[in-house]
Amino acid sequence: MPYRAPVSEFGFLLDHVVGFSAVQQTERFAEATDDTVLAVLTEAGKMCDEVLAPLQRNGDLHPAVLENGVVRASPGYAEGYNAIAEGGWVAITADPEHGGMGLPLTVATAVNEMMSGACLSLQLNPLLTQGQIEALEHHADDAMRALYLPKLISGEWSGTMNLTEPQAGSDVGALSSKAEPKDDGTYAITGQKIYISWGDTDFVDNVCHLVLARLPDAAPGTKGISLFMVPKYIPDADGNPGVANSLRVVSLEHKMGLHGSPTCVMSYEGATGWIVGEPGGGMKAMFTMMNNARLGVGGQGVGAAEGAYQLALAFAGERKQGKTPEGTIIGHADVRRMLATMKADVFTARAIALDCAVAIDMGRATGEPEWQARAAFLTPIAKAFGTDTGCAVSEMGVQVHGGMGYVEETGAAQYYRDVRVTAIYEGTNGIQAMDMVGRKLMDGGEAANRLLDEIEAFADTAKTTLPDLAEAVWDAAESLRETTDWLVAQPMADRFGTAVPYLRAFARVLGGHYHLRAAMADPEGAHGRLARFYITRMLPEHAGLLAHVRAGGEGLMEISPDDLAA
């Protein structure tokens, strides 16, 4: 795999597109100077190029396996993980009090994306640990934090999240795992969990499971759910892994891709657990973990897209076929179109993820509700559009390769297979869109309109330099505003049926904005030309999507199950 971490592109986006300087100007993140950030990205990028990228094929060719109840990771993954842990890349945002770097999430978002582009299946492991660290920082008591955080942050231990049960997927409230209080203040956890990514591995000393379960007599639905820490090995008095807990990996799923990441069926059989947060507060704590993870999964999509793009670009620059000025297929107009489309949407999805991360950092650093609302609004877009882009770009990457894309040897198909799950896990992209038109528009569209104000204001300033592009972006934002106002006036139930096209239209318009910012910073350069490509050719997609939204959710349900079976 020829992956090269796009360090300078991150620099460009931070400087010119997503306003990272605001983060640097806060007291909390004052140490994240340009020099520091560049050094961090350069060092992480080097590890991705040299250590992680060579492992990408290993996971596919030699999947993780379950042997005698223990998961054995793919060849080289232990070394790759050690490089991540030793570099401090597991948890660069974590509190320095427990060994973290305390860097902005924006920087972590870039590092996570690079690791995803280099080796998606391995990167999922520290991504999950990051979510667990976040949950413990916010919800665990001092003792649990002191015991677990240093080990998780250093990478000695890894973390998982256990939500799903066979009958409880998107409907988390339907879960039935039990937690029985014991006399010593711990709980006996019993139940089966499925789709547990990295539910076990042989390259860490302990695997810490955060498990959702119900206390006796708990309320039905999500309100009766509590969160428990259930480690594979129970820490001894010194905090080292002690006796084995009563839990086991029952089996691994046979998946379409991401074979390097073991997806476990877990059985908890009276396992010892410690409650995290309040009884009945499980969903709240889990949402802390999931919010972080949603942005992270969006970044996985971007990373996979970048990797698939680089592979396709390299192929197109080498493959001779037909007569072109360049001598290779990169000279064919349709191949050029595909590559430009891929690159333009990698840019869009990356900018959304970074902008979301900036908003999260600003929310944390300033406590201002406007930043927090912006972060909350952008999170489902970052997750869904990032992963949709991962799927779409890797799909085009296969097509650029022609017949060789369908043959596994080139690696193009692996990107396509691996990234597909990112549109499903951590809340399907449909769920993300429902979150957006539901919870995230409950403010009457205030957060949405603030974003649109910003887009239109920037377009106004760009109108003298790039009149046609600025006008197209302004018009698109205004159309989106009209539809947003209309949507906010619809009953909630009617919004869900057109949530997905609405989310995508929003992402398209955001893309217009980010590309316009890039073009203003680099009007005669590659970013300027790519912005013109995006705004004239890809941004118009928003109109069809908004038409779909305006057709309304009500009419959709007129198509009955019988009609679908007709």
Place this chain on the structure above:
Amino acid sequence: MPYRAPVSEFGFLLDHVVGFSAVQQTERFAEATDDTVLAVLTEAGKMCDEVLAPLQRNGDLHPAVLENGVVRASPGYAEGYNAIAEGGWVAITADPEHGGMGLPLTVATAVNEMMSGACLSLQLNPLLTQGQIEALEHHADDAMRALYLPKLISGEWSGTMNLTEPQAGSDVGALSSKAEPKDDGTYAITGQKIYISWGDTDFVDNVCHLVLARLPDAAPGTKGISLFMVPKYIPDADGNPGVANSLRVVSLEHKMGLHGSPTCVMSYEGATGWIVGEPGGGMKAMFTMMNNARLGVGGQGVGAAEGAYQLALAFAGERKQGKTPEGTIIGHADVRRMLATMKADVFTARAIALDCAVAIDMGRATGEPEWQARAAFLTPIAKAFGTDTGCAVSEMGVQVHGGMGYVEETGAAQYYRDVRVTAIYEGTNGIQAMDMVGRKLMDGGEAANRLLDEIEAFADTAKTTLPDLAEAVWDAAESLRETTDWLVAQPMADRFGTAVPYLRAFARVLGGHYHLRAAMADPEGAHGRLARFYITRMLPEHAGLLAHVRAGGEGLMEISPDDLAA
């Protein structure tokens, strides 16, 4: 797999959407009465449901393998193939003189689609034989026809097409396989061919390879290419398989999917071949084969889409998750949206394929150039949109399944992996689009405008009954006409960069037309409701696509290879 052949839906389309009665009114196809067609479709559908559909997973779980130089097919494939052959389904359009049924290609298109939906990897085998039969009927001399056609039509022997070489994929003219004339009038064929689907199998008595190769001193490029029949076993005096020819399967490709279909690297080592048609006429003969095959491959996309849709629909009707009136996820608006989208585009893609087949039948039966031009115009759309729909619908099928879509056991992932190659082989979908804006607009847009005339005329008649839908379709057709006229005025080189969005926009508008026809026939029924869904929610996509086209091909090439690598 719960596949059920959509026989009654074919009946509806033939009667109300694609005007099949015109074919029935020709002298040539007078025997294809309603009763006959219904009997054929019912019988073929029954075989698909009962014999082929149960084989679908076999090919994936137990791929074809190369053992001691011979390809051993997946378990049950021999029985499945025998059912196809014994039913006469290999070649129902073939000339009765050699054992065919002489039925319209429209009927074969429906049967092929059903077989594809039931078991795509096996169906590819007879599809290739059909193309070979077509090529021999048109280009072989009497002796070759008499020798090969009965065996191919009965299914005793199968046929392959050998175009691609490592350095000659989409650029067929770069091929270098050699054909040396021998004293007895045969040729010694030498060269390596790749991506040869069903290059060998153990369930037929002979495998007949049509091989493109160059005679000594042949002109460079496509003009110097001739076509040769190179059978695995050389027929003896009685026409039975005799001595083995000097050819072999070197290896099988390790593909992303379609594992039941062996994709062979073939080596010809002075193999005995017979020329088909004139020296230098190889491309012409091959295009006969490919034209047929392009429509057939489009139908593969539709069939896979239908299969993936049925699987997702069944899952959605069983999976309980969250509270809905139906008790299953089919009651969730976003799931309903996905299923309706899938069904609406299966309808569109199927209608395009059948309309194309009707035009081919009419062209053959009447010899009228207008029908032939219509067929030629629709063929690349049928191929590209049919297979794009196969990919998109199977992709949505995975999403409907949620996490279970990513797990191989459900079969959703298999559709997604299997169908992906159809957008690549038989000319990539980019090549299809280039054919459309190149050769197929060389008439100055005449064939395109005739289709648009028909669409607008029908919309005019529908305006009293379904005013809003009819107007939307009319407007879309008119926008497409304006862009078509604009495109025809552009230099050829500039058309290629926007060929793909143009083809897709054309398919979207055609879909509006077919859905409107369906709605007029069934205004208060399922088709009417699905038409409203399509026309209000999916047809608007055409606007963004046409905007992309109008941005022009010239600007696209301003993005340089250096920009892409920046």
